[in-house]
Amino acid sequence: MIAASLVFYAWGNPVYVILLILSVIFNYYIGCDPDLTDRGSLTGKRIFVCAVIVNLLILGFFKYYGFLVSTVNALFKTNFTAISLPLPLGLSFFTFKAIAWIADARSGKINPRCGFLFFAASIMMFPTISMGPIDRMQDIVPQMRRPAFSLSNIEEGLVLFLVGLMKKVLLADNIAELYNSFRALPAGQVSVLMAWLGMAAFAFQLYFDFSGYSDMAKGIALMFGIRAGDNFDHPYTAVSVTDFWRKWHISLSRWFRDYVYIPLGGNRVTVGRHVRNILVVWALTGLWHGAAWTYVAWGVYYGLVLLLEKYFLIKILEKLPKPLRILYTMFIVLIGWVFFSSKSFAEASTTLLMMIGGGSHDISDGTALYYLRTNLLLLVFCVLGSTSWPYRFYMWTQKRYPVIAACCTVLLTLLTVAFMVYSTYQPFMYAAF
Amino acid sequence: MKENMKRRTDPVQTEQKKVRIFRHIILGSVILFTALMLFLFIRLPDGKFSETENRPLAGAPAFESDDIRTGRFMKSAESWAADQFPGRTGWIRLRTMAARISGQNRIGGVYICDDGYLMEEAVQPDEEFVSRLVQNLTAFRANHQDMNFYMMIVPTAVTVLRDKLPENAPAGDQNALIREFASTMQLVGYTPIDVGDVLAAKENEYIYYRTDHHWTTYGAYNAFRTAARIMGLDPDAVTYDARPVTADFNGTLSAKSGTFADEKDIISVWFPLDDTLPAANYVVEYVDQQRKTTTFYDETYLTQKDKYSVFFGGNHALVRIKAPTAEDRRLLVLKDSYANCFLPFLAQYYRQIDVVDPRYFTDDLETLIATDGIDEVLFLYNANTFFSDSSLAGLLTQ
Secondary structure, eight states: OHHHHHHHHHHHOTTHHHHHHHHHHHHHHHHHOGGGGOSSSHHHHHHHHHHHHHHHHHHIIIIIHHHHHHHHHHHHOOOOOOOOOOOOTTHHHHHHHHHHHHHHHHTTSSOOOSOHHHHHHHHHOHHHHTTOOOOOHHHHHHHHHSOOOOHHHHHHHHHHHHHHHHIIIIIIHHHHHHHHHHHHSOGGGOOHHHHHHHHHHHHHHHHHHHHHHHHHHHHHHHHTTOOOOOOOSOGGGOSSHHHHHHHSSHHHHHHHIIIIITTTTTTSSOHHHHHHHHHHHHHHHHHHHOSSHHHHHHHHHHHHHHHHIIIIIHHHHHHSOHHHHHHHHHHHHHHHHHHHHOSSHHHHHHHHHHHHTOTTOOSOOHHHHHHHHHHHHHHHHHHHHHSSHHHHHHHHHHHHOHHHHHHHHHHHHHHHHHHHHHHOOOOOGGGGO | OHHHHHHHHHHHHHHHHHHHHHHHHHHHHHHHHHHHHHHHHHHSOOOSEETTTTEEOOOOOOOOHHHHHHTHHHHHHHHHHHHTOTTHHHHHHHHHHHHHHTTOOEETTEEEOGGGOEEEOOOOOOHHHHHHHHHHHHHHHHTOTTSEEEEEEEOOHHHHTGGGSOTTOOOOOHHHHHHHHHHHHHHTTOEEOOOHHHHHHTTTSSOBOSSSSSBOHHHHHHHHHHHHHHHTOOGGGOOEEEEEEEEEEOOHHHHHTTOOOOOOEEEEEEEESOTTSGGGGOEEEETTTTEEESOSBOGGGGGSSOGGGGBTTSOOSEEEEEOOOSSOOEEEEEEOGGGTTTHHHHTTTOSEEEEEOTTTOOSOHHHHHHHTTOOEEEEEEEHHHHTTOTHHHHHHHO
């Protein structure tokens, strides 16, 4: 597993393998340091703080250095130049796993002396290293010791992998073209319908890309006898924004809850402090997704919406019928994706203006109708694919008509291969975060 | 009681059994498929060149430590596997079919239109590109006050044959773009040759190939008649005989769209009826190949995929066309491949034409103008190349 992971990691940018190995060694031995768990002593605290800082510095250097320099330049009118390094693959995911590991080791929740090789294999496990899920090491290490190799796991993993691949290749990559067409239009020529189509396309692209990847990662891990955690639970059927974040990128939300929100006091504090905690957590969540102020704004936006829901809206929402609640959630989420997908606040505000029809934007135009007509079937598939129906139907046919279900899967896989041959190579978009 | 228990457990067991059958079939198919593909990948010889795609294919990369460190080896291995994937064309056909069924009618930037036409979408240049071009063209004009400058940017099929496009297709309007650009250039001393209207008037005739991004010789001739009047040439001085040289032309758009349409195009070559004309005694000099001939045409291309290269054997950095005309007019043509079937019409009127393709020309343009005694310049491009290829602006800044 270690060898496979190293080759996988080296495939994209071989030099960073050294960084990866050093980081693994550092984190394992810090975790094993007997002083770390000594809660009374100052050394324990120092070691812990240092370890976290070292991890964050590595992440900060590669991911946020350029961002920091440009922000300082903008604030103080200085003119530092940033060297731009390519971001090591999966660094954000990897660092978070390591910090969780050290934090749990310090609090004594886990026994860190689990064997260096098992630890290394778990944290570097190639299916999940580039885009998560951010599993807790205590969930993976025991499985790594006794992987449940079996034919049935290999088969189950394979099916999961194929389904993930279909989501990515057939849905995400194709709906991405609609989003790209939308972005390629001159701002003056976008109707309201086109703007909403474009943002819906972005939402679907992101979801099927990322959840497809997560399925593939889980599938490969399962073929090696390891069950990785869930990352998505049909988030676009959520009935509130609070619910959405229980269903979207589950492992990341859990990390922020366990290692930032709760240590800050969670919700068992005064209202003022709670508001602060929520906003800190969400600003950081935004920043984790990318080194730009638009991501921070996206995070803070969610923080505010969640506070609103908790203190006011939830009572109103509970009285509404379910379809309306889903619509409300999707509205909030789509507005959120505007910030997420924009390179600058200017771009975000232009897009928002298009969506509300401000300025001279028409409600609908020929271009929008053209894209709606040529993507209608794909959009229908995306909407259906966001619900749990296809999954339940798939499971049902497997139990009743296994041959038909298998034939359909094989045919769809062949179609997926055809789309892959056509596009030849298209990197996953979430890997850059 | 026992009977009851049995009945209750039975369905679950059969369900589990059926799921097992399902999974076995999947695993078996995947293994079989992978093995088959691997077998074909190894057994089939590596293709060197793709006729349908008209480009060389990637070969197996050499295993070098330096390439592994930089990641170049991995990139090459990926393109090797992709290019040599067994049955590549068949897979691409399948994907095109699926995209068509799902309602798409623009594939790979190519619209699938009525009457078997394939049309490349219009290029939308960004402002920076246009302003650089305007700046360099202006400076170039200012350096040669005493010469005549003509600018002919030809709209492609997507604009002229817009009635054949799918409904509401956001294909853009090249005519507006061309005319806005031309009026800017007119202010600094370029004479625009607008062929948008004359081509539009012929929209129901065979002025563009169905499967290729070029115009037909007939399309070029119609544009030539307009150009001749503006450039002070008599278009009626020569009459032509159009001879079809192939009816088996399957152009670039057929591969680019992945449709591999069965549709075939006809290429015609136009010869002057009167062979006492000066153009009957011209010499074509291919400077890059150090070769002289007495024909504009290279028939060897008629048996190959790239049949449009029958005109001048494709694009060259510099071609000199010399003819013993009475008048001593010397023309420089800066052009893309749209000019290739157009130039034979011009050859009747000029003692010398220097044909420069900025995409390949690396010498000094000013030296060429001076030594060859050029006194007229024609820019001849289709709108898509003109508004996307940066080599013209690059050549003019040298």
